[in-house]
Amino acid sequence: MNVDNEPLKTIGTIQGQDVMISGTKSFVINAPIANWFAVAGSLGDACAIFLIQKGSPGLTIGNRLNTLGFDAAAISGIDLVDCRIPRSQVIGPIDARKMPGRIRLWENQSLLGCCNGLMKAAYEEAKHHAKTHKSGGKPVIAYQEVGFKLSEMLTRLQASQLLAARTAGTMETNDSEAESLMWCAKVFCAEAAENVTGNALQILSGAGYISGNASERAYRCAKFCQIAGTSTEISRVKIGDAALGYS
Ligand SMILES: Cc1cc2nc3c(=O)[nH]c(=O)nc-3n(C[C@H](O)[C@H](O)[C@H](O)COP(=O)(O)OP(=O)(O)OC[C@H]3O[C@@H](n4cnc5c(N)ncnc54)[C@H](O)[C@@H]3O)c2cc1C
Incomplete structure (x- = not known):
């Protein structure tokens, strides 16, 4: 498989x-x-x-x-x-040396878009919830721990979007760095997706754990991005090989 x-x-x-x-x-x-x-x-x-x-x-x-x-x-x-x-x-x-690798790059590229979409949906829902849902007499965003969580989520989302865009640019120009950048992006964006969607669910708390909201859906989907295409483990191996000049 x-x-x-x-x-x-x-x-x-x-x-x-x-x-x-x-x-x-x-x-x-x-x-x-x-x-x-x-x-x-x-x-x-x-x-x-x-x-x-x-x-x-x-x-x-x-x-x-x-x-x-x-x-x-x-x-x-x-x-x-x-x-x-x-x-x-x-x-x-x-050419047998080129085709599987090329298809994998396209697949990984679409998965980067998937990671960013999942993060965006979960982040927006968590931000809205934090501003509108009150607990202990105030909107939960007023609790520093919740605000900081949202800050980290947005930082990861922004970084993932930038990395995905840079990767797409190098793919278009057949840059020699394109492959290794794709594996870096796959690792970063896929792991960011699990982190951001998990934190979104944490901000929604009980309401998030009940099925039928964007954060819960995105959290369940996010794991797939680390498994599908080039898995995050294999991506790490390939990043190391490329750094050593083996690929
Ligand atoms: C829902 C779903 C839909 C899918 N749809 C498609 C599809 O449409 N088309 C398609 O082609 N494939 C599809 N796949 C397959 C998917 O690409 C594989 O699941 C994926 O490549 C991982 O292979 P595996 O599940 O056999 O894991 P395994 O290869 O058994 O890996 C198990 C673990 O070992 C690690 N590992 C394995 N080999 C290495 C290595 N060489 N170095 C370091 N670590 C390693 C893995 O990263 C993983 O953590 C789908 C998978 C799922 C779950």
Whole structure:
């Protein structure tokens, strides 16, 4: 499942005008509702993207899975056993050294946006609550500990937004720093998201712990950002490797 450790185990084999594909993937976002699947795999010595239509023989879509967060995202596994598609539905061959890494960068980039959105929603709700909700006869923002928490949350949010914007800029210009900056941003923004959304929930307190508010929703979603794409552990390894000139 982890593409960094086991890249492209899905295999396509050319058979005349068709390609036969076999492979499995445990978690696929939108799988239960998608009409088309873009599956990355190997084709000979190269990589390719196989475009597979729902209903194709050999494609099995698993049951929708329950998750901690992102309640609206439909997620399931998919299995491909000798799934036959015409060669016209194959993008590639693509250089095997470049493709998985490039897709991961795009995925990580969209996750940075996700982190910032979660933080923004939770921060705004907590700020509003702190100004309007009274406890002990005064709005809770009047308690220094609550005000300081909001200050730290905003600092993390602002820093994350800046880092994400700088990363996007270097991606656009193919800057040599782009990859390593992306891993730095992934670590910082994803961990900031868990911290900020958790503190927002803490400011809402009892009201936050009851399901159905933005902070609670964002807190449940935030963990995904550290796991998906390049995990924060693997990102740290890659940052170190890049610093040592290994990548
Ligand atoms: C809800 C959900 C939806 C998903 N949707 C998709 C999707 O649509 N498409 C898709 O391709 N993938 C998807 N994924 C898969 C996701 O990319 C993987 O879960 C992720 O890559 C981590 O792999 P893993 O879960 O197998 O963890 P593991 O690889 O088992 O990792 C376990 C722990 O070990 C650490 N670890 C593993 N390898 C290393 C290493 N080399 N160095 C340092 N630490 C390491 C990890 O960081 C983690 O903390 C989804 C996952 C979830 C939870």
